[in-house]
Amino acid sequence: MSKSRDFSSNFHENDGYTGEKLVYPAATRNQDPILQVLKRFIVSDFDQNEDENQLFLEIASGSGQHLAHFAPNFPNVIFQPSEVDSNLLGSISYYASACPTKNILQPLLIDIRKSFSNYGFKEESLDYMYSANLIHISPYECTVGLFQNAGDYLKSEALMITYGPYSKDGIITPQSNVDFDTSLRARNPSWGLRDINDLIKLAENNNVSLIDTVEMPANNLTLIWKKD
Numbered sequence: 001m002s003k004s005r006d007f008s009s010n011f012h013e014n015d016g017y018t019g020e021k022l023v024y025p026a027a028t029r030n031q032d033p034i035l036q037v038l039k040r041f042i043v044s045d046f047d048q049n050e051d052e053n054q055l056f057l058e059i060a061s062g063s064g065q066h067l068a069h070f071a072p073n074f075p076n077v078i079f080q081p082s083e084v085d086s087n088l089l090g091s092i093s094y095y096a097s098a099c100p101t102k103n104i105l106q107p108l109l110i111d112i113r114k115s116f117s118n119y120g121f122k123e124e125s126l127d128y129m130y131s132a133n134l135i136h137i138s139p140y141e142c143t144v145g146l147f148q149n150a151g152d153y154l155k156s157e158a159l160m161i162t163y164g165p166y167s168k169d170g171i172i173t174p175q176s177n178v179d180f181d182t183s184l185r186a187r188n189p190s191w192g193l194r195d196i197n198d199l200i201k202l203a204e205n206n207n208v209s210l211i212d213t214v215e216m217p218a219n220n221l222t223l224i225w226k227k228d
């Protein structure tokens with residue numbers, strides 16, 4: 001097992017967390033299309049020994065459904081969910097404990113605006129970072145934190161995967177995404193779709209590059225970012 005962070009005590013059952021199991025309809029719909037993309041980019045060697053498990057950190061796990069769907073497909077990867085909203089930890093913990101392959105750790109309370117050093121991670125220790133539907137449904141400081149932490153805490157050539165709707169060259173398409181952006185900004189002026197060009201600049205300032213853009217159902221994209 002990777003010793004980048006001592007998480008051996010984090011495989012316990014669902015004790016200490018309260019909250020019901022949540023099911024987000026959107027996560028139910030998009031989890032399999034995202035899994036198909038992950039299968040192209042996660043290198044999971046079934047023959048590797050137990051000391052070489054890779055660490056996959058999810059930011060903003062929400063209900064916890066995504067990792068529950070992904071983890072059984074990559075038994076040699078250890079999945080670490082996290083959330084800033086403590087009310088969601090019970091649901092995430094439920095899914096982690098119920099995972100048949102037992103490779104989802106109990107969730108961490110992580111605010112992506114803070115450096116991962118606050119959570120015990122060592123620099124250049126993560127094999128994958130992943131976040132779905134965070135970038136447009138949080139203040140831009142969260143996106144800045146996401147890329148700063150990716151630059152500091154991903155291993156060299158490791159990947160970050162982000163999923164959601166984005167604008168490109170300042171233009172949002174189609175109209176349903178324009179309407180979605182308007183509704184997000186009405187709910188919270190600091191939310192809204194981010195432009196891929198801005199993200200590329202932010203990433204490059206943190207030694208991270210966009211290496212692939214995958215079109216997804218419902219006018220979403222999965223962006224694949226690679227640490228230099």
Ligand SMILES: C[S@@+](CC[C@H](N)C(=O)[O-])C[C@H]1O[C@@H](n2cnc3c(N)ncnc32)[C@H](O)[C@@H]1O
Binds near residue numbers: 111138
């Ligand atoms: C739209 S939900 C997405 C949940 C899940 N990833 C999904 O796709 O179903 C956005 C999530 O971002 C989380 N979030 C907001 N601000 C955050 C922050 N500063 N650090 C980490 N997560 C944050 C919220 O608590 C919320 O669960």
